[in-house]
Amino acid sequence: MSARAGIVVTGTEVLTGRIADRNGPWLADRLLELGVELAHITICGDRPADIEAQLRFLAGVGVDLIITSGGLGPTADDLTVETVARFCGREVLLDTELEARIAEILKPMMARYTGPGAPDFATVRAANRKQAMVPAGATVLDPVGTAPGLVVPGTPTVVVLPGPPRELQPMWDKAIRTPEAQQAIAGRTRYEQQTVRMFGLPESGLADTLQHGQQSIADFHRLEITTCLRRGELEIVTRYEPDAAGAYAELVALLRERHAGKIFSEDGALVDDLVARLLAGRWIATAESCTAGMLAARLADQPGASDYLAGGVVSYSNNAKEDLLGVDAALIAEYGAVSEPVAEAMAAGALRRFGADTAVAITGIAGPGGGTPDKPVGTVCFCVALGDGRMLTRTTLLPGDRADIRERSTTVAMHLLRRALSTD
């Protein structure tokens, strides 16, 4: 037995890449947790014929559940409900009680917009009447914003959710708990999923190890392994039914044997999580040039970061390096702003200025301009300085464009920080 699902993401703005889809990945995670096999995500614009073609495709490959996101808004290009109804062979009817509920929701929202050009209430209510049109026999999920969701039973069952992630996410829990959805995914299998993360190993090196595992591990074929190189980190995700846990243990042993120094996480923890744990009881400051605040922002992504994050200086200009971090102008003149001595002086300055016991400095050439034969675009110098005087300094040459180099720089800095704090 198993249960398979497909996700249909609608919206011309998503299809054309003007906004990135966050719902497909989020729903994929939820399905994985449930043990439902996600087979396909399909994206199309706000065209009924294209939406319907995707629904038919997914029904044709035999999924048990389809989840749609988007196309529930008040504008005329929002056509998901009527398309799903047609696909399911159901009439669309006005739900007057739901219409009244939406009207209640709109009142306070409209109060926020006033002045010339603001829409009047009656007009808005009319535009939102279409959000109260429901396929016969469908279960209505209460609006989080103004758009209700739907569960339309059938073969496959279709769960219709709004596009904005902050509306879709709270609605999902209610949708999947409906008897119709539970019945659709009744055949789901429980899987285990484990993640190992490495830093500093090429993907082909891992391929070699996995080939070895294929020969040395008896139940290797029961492990569904996917590998992914991202921002210099190699992620190995393995999914297996619970009784194949022994094979997975053998795989982990093999990885440890061959790549001990490169593995930084065996429990799925990100380098951000590890660094956050290592920073407990410490006080950290950053000094950033080319990344211009991205590292500080990344540290602050963790809720509760105020326990250990003092702050940072974005010393984009040389003057800022001198005035705010106390970097000696002579050092910049002699070695250049992108150099290990300057990175070290920046880190030392951050320690001092913030009264911190941990500091990270980044100075580099992100391009597109500013490269030289000696220091091409992608040259980035890092320093981690600790309160006891220890320093860990590195220079790397990072690939990619301006955005890649800056983002990758934050990852290198996180790993340097992890190393410096792990050997404490």
Add this chain to the structure above:
Amino acid sequence: MSARAGIVVTGTEVLTGRIADRNGPWLADRLLELGVELAHITICGDRPADIEAQLRFLAGVGVDLIITSGGLGPTADDLTVETVARFCGREVLLDTELEARIAEILKPMMARYTGPGAPDFATVRAANRKQAMVPAGATVLDPVGTAPGLVVPGTPTVVVLPGPPRELQPMWDKAIRTPEAQQAIAGRTRYEQQTVRMFGLPESGLADTLQHGQQSIADFHRLEITTCLRRGELEIVTRYEPDAAGAYAELVALLRERHAGKIFSEDGALVDDLVARLLAGRWIATAESCTAGMLAARLADQPGASDYLAGGVVSYSNNAKEDLLGVDAALIAEYGAVSEPVAEAMAAGALRRFGADTAVAITGIAGPGGGTPDKPVGTVCFCVALGDGRMLTRTTLLPGDRADIRERSTTVAMHLLRRALSTD
């Protein structure tokens, strides 16, 4: 006549959301520029049956061109080439010349990895031999990384590209210029596309205006309009054939008439572009608390930002606000760190410390903790201070979770900056 295309994105790591797909949106833009209609993007894992089902679906809906991304790597889960070959009914053959070329590419790459655990050259070359397997009759596109691309002629023609964006993007230009690809898209139509951006108008207010346009503009039906609310900004993208330009001009006139103060861009320019232009000849510094560097990093996203970006202070802790920005401790004690007086003092401090003529300060409660009845999570105070003593100060209550609030804060700050500098 028209030409339609579909994109097949493969990779279990993309399907399961572990990495975000950047290729679908990027290819969507390229197709749009060419006047090729993108009908569907489909995403599946590294399973040949699912990849083939998607290829058949796209062929079934009649697209002229399919572009695949991913699944060209050396690992055993990379199966796109053989699946495409089967779909096209072509044999797969070893291209020995290509194999030699890949071997040459690998040599210097391998030199970067040394020490225990590093893969030996012969193993890697064997793992990469499969990258030299080519469907009979296909045109080979030279590798940018180690994976070659392919153009496989047929109905539809299939362009096979590698997954990493930095390999896919340079290869695309060569792919689309091949005679096989040109023939597939011969029926393309030239479209115009224009974008209007607004800030501070609800989507339903726009819906009302568009309904009005439907009645008042004769050729309204010839405009393909999509609207999208993103980070508080409303984006209206309109596509039309060149001879419907008059209808578009009428639409823009209508938008101006009804929402003059809310329109900030009529040429597709982002607020980031506008702010970058307004900052020419100025010298800006940031002072950030909850956003912790995201605004400085966003300013630095623009190549050439060093012409106007002095730097910034991430004053995450109260001490940092006092020590690095000179905020009076008494002010924090009296009004709280999240308050307009503190935002103003932070901006003034940034002006002073960086010798800047423009400064932006952000201080807010991003959550999940730290909210109070008076200042709930989402309360954010902003101040733009200019060298002539003028200040623009605002407090907003932003919706969403920690990440939403922080990101939205940078957008509000950009618009405040735009307003302050526009009225100069």
